[in-house]
Every structure is written in structure tokens, then in C-alpha cells.
Amino acid sequence: MSKTRTMSLAAGALTAIALAAMLAPGLGAANARPDDEKKAEEKKDDAKAKADAGSATAEWYKDPDCRLVFFAVLEGLYEDGVPTEAVDLIIGKESKLENKVKHNFVFQCELCHAVYEAFVLYQRRQTFNGSEADTFQDGSIDADLLDRLRAGEAYTRVMAMGTLVQPWIKRKLEKLDMKDEDQKKLLDRLHELAKKGYALTDKRRREDPDYGDDWRFYDACQACKAIDTVAKMRKEGK
């Protein structure tokens, strides 16, 4: 470390101590820390702990219906050859898992995680042996949709993600060609999972500081909404 850098660090530390002593005169220099700052941090930690109570991530993969959604999305991504640029926009550039999920999905929501994980796996895809291809076609994506995925405002980009996912769920359900009774049961179960997602979205908006004003317009997570919409359409024979 250069001498100048050491000196500026030392000066910085001194300034911090002086500032702390000014703000909290009762505290000694050794444990000086402005009370207000500490309280604010504790409040933030509390809110976060409340929001993240329960398991660290949803155990979506234990549910066969969530797995079906996972494969529907993965299949859609490969079949359509969704460009990496779009995938990167959907799962964001954050390195911390929680923040990555929260870019477009509701943290700990089972259906949201099933969709999210399919994007993550596709993002990590490798080229096929003996080929330069890494997906089933050179897919393009509508420039307008790409623009919407790029939106800083959550509402626009999350809705765009939902629009992209919806046809893949529809395609998967059509391919399954189930008996009416079995299909009805599956659609009901997907609706129940989506309902859990809607309730969790509401809870997050109220309790999790990471879902701020940007999310206030939502009635539901859009991954769940897309799945629920398709389930309803199938039920109505559309």
C-alpha cells in the first residue's frame, strides 16, 4: 500500500471517529457508532428477517407440477432459441441469488422459482458436441419486447417476462394431451400454486423493502399469472 493511501485511510478513520463522537457524545472512541445509524440498520435487518422467514429458497423442485413448469420454460427457451441478451435481462446481472430472483420474480414463490431456474439453466448452457450450436434455432426476439425487458421500472419488464413465458406453458399443456379429468386436476393444482404466489406477492410488497414502490401496481407475480392465465384458458377450452 502506498504511503499516500495509508495516510488517507488513517485520515478517513479519524474523521469517522470524530463524526461518531459528535453524533453520540456518550460513546467512547473505541465503540463509537452513531445511534441513529445503528437503529436504522437494525430496523432494516428486522424487516429483511421478517420478509425472509422460512426456508432460504422455495423447494419448488419437490413439486411435480412446478417441475412441469420448469421443463415447459426450458423447452420454450431451447425451441425458440431465445437470445442470451434477453435471458441476461430477465435474470438480471446481480451476482447475489436473492437479488437475481427479485429482478423479475417473487422470492420464495414456488412457480416463480421454477420459471427462474429454467432461465438460469439455459443461461449456463453449453454448445452441443461437435457443433457450435447451443440452442435449437437462431432465435430472434421482438425489439419492442427486448426494450420492455430492459426497463428500469419493474412493472414494464416483469409484464414483458410474463408475455414471453405464457406461450411456452400453453405449448406444453397442449403437448401433454391429457385426459379431460386429469387435465382439470392439473389446471386446478396450477391455479392453487398461482394463488399461493399471489398471496406471497402481496406479503412481499408490504414487508420486503426490496419490493418497493415499483411493485405496488401488482396484483400478482407475473410468472404465476402467466401460468394461471393459460390454465384458465385451457379450462375454458381455448
Ligand SMILES: [Zn+2]
Ligand atoms: Zn410467483
